[in-house]
Amino acid sequence: MITSERAVRAKSSVDRVTAFFSRIQAVAQDPDALDFTFGNPHELALSGLTDAMRTQLEPQSVDWYAYKTNERPAQEAVAGGLKRELGLDFEPDDIAMTQGAFGAIALALALVADAGDEVVIPVPGWFCYEPMLLAANLVPVTAALDATDFSLDVEAIERAITPRTRVVIVNSPSNPTGRIFDKQAWDELADVLERASRTHGRRIWLLSDEPYRRIRFDGIHFVSPMSSYPWTMIDYSYGKVLLAPGQRLGYLALSPLLPTAERQVLREALMPIQLALGWGFPNALMQHSVPALESVSIDMVELTRKRDRLYGALTDAGYTLTRPQGTFYLWGAAPGGDSQVYCDALAARGIHLMPGTIFDRPRHFRISLTATMDMIEQALPELVAAAEN
Numbered sequence: 001m002i003t004s005e006r007a008v009r010a011k012s013s014v015d016r017v018t019a020f021f022s023r024i025q026a027v028a029q030d031p032d033a034l035d036f037t038f039g040n041p042h043e044l045a046l047s048g049l050t051d052a053m054r055t056q057l058e059p060q061s062v063d064w065y066a067y068k069t070n071e072r073p074a075q076e077a078v079a080g081g082l083k084r085e086l087g088l089d090f091e092p093d094d095i096a097m098t099q100g101a102f103g104a105i106a107l108a109l110a111l112v113a114d115a116g117d118e119v120v121i122p123v124p125g126w127f128c129y130e131p132m133l134l135a136a137n138l139v140p141v142t143a144a145l146d147a148t149d150f151s152l153d154v155e156a157i158e159r160a161i162t163p164r165t166r167v168v169i170v171n172s173p174s175n176p177t178g179r180i181f182d183k184q185a186w187d188e189l190a191d192v193l194e195r196a197s198r199t200h201g202r203r204i205w206l207l208s209d210e211p212y213r214r215i216r217f218d219g220i221h222f223v224s225p226m227s228s229y230p231w232t233m234i235d236y237s238y239g240k241v242l243l244a245p246g247q248r249l250g251y252l253a254l255s256p257l258l259p260t261a262e263r264q265v266l267r268e269a270l271m272p273i274q275l276a277l278g279w280g281f282p283n284a285l286m287q288h289s290v291p292a293l294e295s296v297s298i299d300m301v302e303l304t305r306k307r308d309r310l311y312g313a314l315t316d317a318g319y320t321l322t323r324p325q326g327t328f329y330l331w332g333a334a335p336g337g338d339s340q341v342y343c344d345a346l347a348a349r350g351i352h353l354m355p356g357t358i359f360d361r362p363r364h365f366r367i368s369l370t371a372t373m374d375m376i377e378q379a380l381p382e383l384v385a386a387a388e389n
């Protein structure tokens, strides 16, 4: 075999997603296609993003485009923002700047997990956890969300934990379901993790994957599990709130609630691991832009309008949907019970949704609300007609 075993495992785990991705890239070339698959923009980028980058483009010192690691102004802006949002006492040294949430997840895993360690991931959940774990020589172990309302099933996580568990990954607001988990769920999870860490004599880390933290509907409150469990790291991406996932920017945040000695050891390990992972920092332009970008966001009023229009019309037509509390996804049961058949039939009519097979839930489907209102209105008659099949 010419590639490593982990490359083979990672490839086979993500084959169905890459095959789907290639098909959708071809679809995207068709101006008449209605593409509701990935969380990609369908309108020009926010002026808040392009203004920030334009302002920072002109070098203001000779080292403006020198090697950049975790730049102080970026760390300060992130720590300040997190302090305001989560009410925890973050300091700039707790923050590692990364290339989106992807980079922050890879960093968190390299920071605390060794080859062969088990990592618990949610199902349905983001389809890149598994290949990332396999490529890092880690072992994915799935824990299902509640089958009816997709709330956090703490008992399922408890059952998934073994003496080899090192990390549990949670994601709220959740892709693909749009669910937000509350403080009670986090407190219950913290109890389980604390107990299991003691039983097995090994600390279990919680990685809170929060790229959709600022994308919430109806003023619903967000609580991070970091408030309940000190051994938590948060990964974040600006790719969602700016709807510009191609401009790689995010961070990993250590918990201010960690014991002081451990917090210091982790802080000192961040930069060397980022370097060893292949210079896992955002580029100079994005780092300079962070302070200005902290307050830029997609239009949540418009996103809410799109959620309400689709959710309302499809529910009226007979669909069973999970009403999104956050993220830009709408998740539902495929009419007829087979998401592949349902999505293929719509694709033949130029409407592209994501089948639940991508999320190991073949009876469901996902619609991305990053489509325009015009696309939604064009697709609705076919979507409504498909409810009767």
Ligand SMILES: Cc1ncc(COP(=O)(O)O)c(C=O)c1O
Binding pocket: 039, 099, 100, 101, 102, 103, 126, 171, 175, 209, 211, 237, 238, 239, 240, 245, 250
């Ligand atoms: C749950 C979840 N985590 C992490 C990511 C990665 O985000 P980014 O591409 O901005 O790094 C995504 C992207 O879709 C996601 O949905």
